[in-house]
Amino acid sequence: MKFSKRIEQVNPSMTLAIDAKAKELKAKGEDVIGFGAGEPDFDTPERIKRAGIRAIEANDTHYTPVGGTNELKDAIITKMKRDNGLVYERNEIIASCGAKHSFYNLAQALWDEGDEVIIPAPYWVSFPEMVVLAGAKPVIIETYSTNNFKITVDQIKESLTTNTRAILINTPSNPTGFAYEKSELEAITEFALQNNLLLISDEIYEWIIFDGFQHSSIASLGKEAKKNCVVINGVSKCYAMTGWRIGYIAADAEIVKKITKLQGQSTSGPCSISQAASIEALMGPHDDVIAMVREFEKRRNTMVDLLTDIPGVSCNKPNGSFYSFPDFSALYGKKDKNGNAIHGSLDFTEYLLTEKKVAIVPGIAFGSDANARMSFATSMEKIEEGVKRIKEAVKLLQ
Numbered sequence: 277m278k279f280s281k282r283i284e285q286v287n288p289s290m291t292l293a294i295d296a297k298a299k300e301l302k303a304k305g306e307d308v309i310g311f312g313a314g315e316p317d318f319d320t321p322e323r324i325k326r327a328g329i330r331a332i333e334a335n336d337t338h339y340t341p342v343g344g345t346n347e348l349k350d351a352i353i354t355k356m357k358r359d360n361g362l363v364y365e366r367n368e369i370i371a372s373c374g375a376k377h378s379f380y381n382l383a384q385a386l387w388d389e390g391d392e393v394i395i396p397a398p399y400w401v402s403f404p405e406m407v408v409l410a411g412a413k414p415v416i417i418e419t420y421s422t423n424n425f426k427i428t429v430d431q432i433k434e435s436l437t438t439n440t441r442a443i444l445i446n447t448p449s450n451p452t453g454f455a456y457e458k459s460e461l462e463a464i465t466e467f468a469l470q471n472n473l474l475l476i477s478d479e480i481y482e483w484i485i486f487d488g489f490q491h492s493s494i495a496s497l498g499k500e501a502k503k504n505c506v507v508i509n510g511v512s513k514c515y516a517m518t519g520w521r522i523g524y525i526a527a528d529a530e531i532v533k534k535i536t537k538l539q540g541q542s543t544s545g546p547c548s549i550s551q552a553a554s555i556e557a558l559m560g561p562h563d564d565v566i567a568m569v570r571e572f573e574k575r576r577n578t579m580v581d582l583l584t585d586i587p588g589v590s591c592n593k594p595n596g597s598f599y600s601f602p603d604f605s606a607l608y609g610k611k612d613k614n615g616n617a618i619h620g621s622l623d624f625t626e627y628l629l630t631e632k633k634v635a636i637v638p639g640i641a642f643g644s645d646a647n648a649r650m651s652f653a654t655s656m657e658k659i660e661e662g663v664k665r666i667k668e669a670v671k672l673l674q
Contacts, residue, residue, distance in 0.1 A: 286405050290641035291649075294625070298635035309662035310635040311650040314450065315518040316598065318571075321564040324515060324557045331552035340545040343536045344371030344524070348551045351558040352524050359482070360493045362502060367529045370536055371554075373546045375480045375510035375523030380406050381542075382476070382506060382525065385534040387412035392439040396427040397643030398601065400450045400478075404643075415440070416643055421592055421603060425452040425644075426460060429467045442474040445494065448481040451642045451649035452601045453576075453594020455485060458492040465494055465501050475505040480523070481597040483514035483565055486573045489595045495526070503528055513597075514565055515557040520550040572598050575652040575659055582663040583650075586670055598653040601639070605646035610673040618673065620645045631672065632665040 291314055298310040319325075331337075343349070349369045356362040372378045383406045387393065391412040395403050396419050404414035415435050419425045432443060443464065448455035456464075468475050477494040485491055495505040510523030525535065539545075576594065583591045583602045591602035604624050611617050612631065618624050621638035625648055628634045639647035652659060 282409060282411075285408050289401055291401055291637050294635055294637050297629070301629075301633065306633055308629075308633045308635060309654075309658050309665065311652075311654065311662060312635050312637045313651045313653050315653060316513065316516040316568060317653045317655070318516040318568050320516050320520070320553075321557075323560050323564070324517065324553050327556035328520075328549050328553035331549045336548050336552055338548060340548050340551060342540040342545050343369070343532070344545060345548075345551055348522075348555055351555045352526065355558045356507075356526055360496050362493065362495055362507075362526070364526050365529070368532055369524060369526055370532050370539065371522060371524045371546050371551065372535075372539060373523070373543055374512060374521045375478070375508050376402060377521075377543070378508050378510070378523040378525045379403070379476075379478070380409070381535045381538055382508070382531075383407055383410040383412070385531065385538050386410070386474070387441060390439055391441045392437060393441060394427075394432060394435055394443045394473075396425075396444070396446075398425055398449070398451050398639065398647065399444075399643055400446060401641050403444060403446075412441070413439075418643070421590070424454040424592055425449065425601070426454060426456055427464070429463050432464065432467060436471065440471070440473060442476055443468055444476045444478065446478040446480075447491075448485060448594070448596025450481065450597055451599050451637070451639075451647075452592075453597045453599045454592070455481075455489060455491065455596040458490070458497075461492055461494050462497055465497050465505075469500055469504060473504075475501070476508065477505055478508045480508065480510055480513050482509060483562075484569055484572060484598060485596040486569070486576060487595055491596075506531060511554045511557045515554075516568065517550075517553070517557060520547070520553055522546055522550050522554045572652065575654075575656055576600065578656060579650065579652045579659050579663065582660065583666075586663075586667045588670060598651055600650045600652060601644075601647050602650060603646050604648055607670060607673060613672060613674075621648050624648065628666060628669055632669045634662050634665045634669070636666075 294312040301308045349366045387410045389411045407414040495502040506527040511517045580593045588606040625638040637649040
């Protein structure tokens with residue numbers, strides 16, 4: 277069987293692979309504690325589930341317009357004005373099968389061979405792969421813990437070429453958990469506008485922020501910023517709706533038109549039932565979301581405190597999402613009880629899973645081999661027990 281060059285260039289998702297391996301061990305009766313999940317461990321709020329059930333009972337189970345129902349688009353428009361101070365029209369909104377699908381569609385609609393897209397590392401695992409699938413080149417810029425893993429204008433300048441088409445910003449970030457200050461976004465936006473670069477703002481973790489941090493959307497930084505920015509968002513993370521698969525784009529009408537054409541020849545419109553539930557998510561009271569975020573903040577504090585108590589481990593305290601991104605590189609070079617050396621994040625995470633049945637995601641999957649991603653979208657008891665096991669595993673290294 278001959279396969280396309282396109283698919284042979286793409287790497288499988290390491291986060292999904294780790295999660296699958298942990299689930300396989302659990303199915304065999306192993307006591308595995310998993311920190312790999314990229315989704316809230318909370319149930320979808322009852323008010324949202326009821327909206328989905330009402331849609332089924334009303335036989336709202338047929339095809340919808342390709343870009344989503346007008347009711348969902350209006351809910352997204354209301355949300356953007358309420359939360360971000362942004363005014364959009366229906367022809368500037370498209371709903372898709374998750375925010376991941378939204379970015380994939382965007383990449384396919386915008387870029388060709390030779391185009392370059394700037395992506396800060398650490399990055400979400402699928403960003404570079406989807407740029408490659410579009411035939412373009414992901415230009416990876418390394419960021420550092422000293423700046424909470426955020427890209428600077430000077431770094432962008434160094435990577436700028438005549439082929440650069442866009443800059444991708446994910447705030448709050450997966451995997452680091454850090455969000456950009458408004459002043460940082462203003463500097464990046466000014467540079468992008470000066471150099472005619474499209475800004476892509478992935479804001480899927482918008483509501484999951486801590487310590488009184490105020491989220492800022494790049495598109496809210498002025499009329500030109502809005503025109504030159506594609507906002508990607510969805511209901512998956514903030515409303516515990518990962519399985520409902522609804523994401524959306526807010527952007528210039530011409531971009532949305534092209535994406536709608538593509539989507540019409542691929543998936544067509546997203547699930548009608550999920551759209552109905554998403555309207556309730558966006559328009560209903562947010563007490564359930566706020567309560568979830570408060571619990572995430574408590575878990576973050578516990579996880580980071582316990583991790584930084586392990587000799588050789590450092591971890592900045594994130595101000596958003598539900599991930600910590602500890603640095604384990606001081607342990608590299610050490611050996612386990614069988615004499616096997618730990619050379620990097622992949623070796624270390626495999627060692628933890630084998631030795632102590634703890635699953636975390638190696639940082640190399642996100643472009644940062646010094647680190648690993650640990651989700652605190654799990655119970656406090658599992659956080660305490662899991663980090664305890666990690667500490668025990670570290671002590672066994674020589």
